[in-house]
Amino acid sequence: MKKIILLGYMGCGKSTIANKLSKNIEIPFVDLDKKIEEKVNLSINAIFEKHGEIYFRKLEHEVFIELLNSPEQLIIGLGGGTPCYANNHELLKGDNVVSVYLKASIDTLFNRLSHNKSKRPLIANKSDAEMKEFIAKHLFDRSFYYNQAQYKVVVDDKTIDQTVLDIVTILA
Numbered sequence: 001m002k003k004i005i006l007l008g009y010m011g012c013g014k015s016t017i018a019n020k021l022s023k024n025i026e027i028p029f030v031d032l033d034k035k036i037e038e039k040v041n042l043s044i045n046a047i048f049e050k051h052g053e054i055y056f057r058k059l060e061h062e063v064f065i066e067l068l069n070s071p072e073q074l075i076i077g078l079g080g081g082t083p084c085y086a087n088n089h090e091l092l093k094g095d096n097v098v099s100v101y102l103k104a105s106i107d108t109l110f111n112r113l114s115h116n117k118s119k120r121p122l123i124a125n126k127s128d129a130e131m132k133e134f135i136a137k138h139l140f141d142r143s144f145y146y147n148q149a150q151y152k153v154v155v156d157d158k159t160i161d162q163t164v165l166d167i168v169t170i171l172a
């Protein structure tokens, strides 16, 4: 059974959409960030603070591989940066996966993230103006990796249900 992988920038809705999709198609959802937190018994913030980003990226790669190799049918919600490190983007193209990039505009991301940045160490300490600039540059740098996904779903101005339906259509 193919693994279903959802990817995209922080705040594009991976966790929200994957939870709903999981109920809809009755396939379990695993959030890579949560799995990493469970494995080392630390929050993502604490991993960044205690061990630094390079350690986090190694761990992220290991746990991603473990999930891909697990025997169950799964929906895997990646971290925002997962496709951009350790050649993880190559894993989005395999025959054993269906990968979907949830594509959100800078404005959508800014609006969603500005209410909810404390658990996201890369943006936690930024002002609104800094954050908008950061998202714009970061998204530009990361787009190459996100675009390696097999499918792309634009999420701007869509309800959660609409986006879930778009993915169900891809999977049909």
Ligand SMILES: Nc1ncnc2c1ncn2[C@@H]1O[C@H](COP(=O)(O)OP(=O)(O)OP(=O)(O)O)[C@@H](O)[C@H]1O
Pocket (backbone or CB within 6 Å): 008, 009, 010, 011, 012, 013, 014, 015, 016, 017, 033, 078, 079, 080, 112, 116, 120, 155, 158, 159, 160, 163
């Ligand atoms: N139509 C929508 N689709 C998805 N999420 C939405 C929508 N409208 C609002 N949101 C909100 O956007 C926020 C970000 O969503 P979510 O946490 O699922 O993103 P994420 O991609 O998992 O982020 P991260 O990479 O940081 O884990 C949530 O607060 C969610 O409720």
Ligand SMILES: O=C(O)C1=C[C@@H](O)[C@@H](O)[C@H](O)C1
Pocket (backbone or CB within 6 Å): 009, 010, 033, 044, 078, 079, 080, 081, 082, 119, 120, 121, 122
């Ligand atoms: O965009 C990123 O690089 C990140 C996104 C989050 O999902 C976490 O994986 C972590 O905060 C790093």
Ligand SMILES: [Mg+2]
Pocket (backbone or CB within 6 Å): 014, 015, 016, 031, 033, 077
């Ligand atoms: Mg998430």
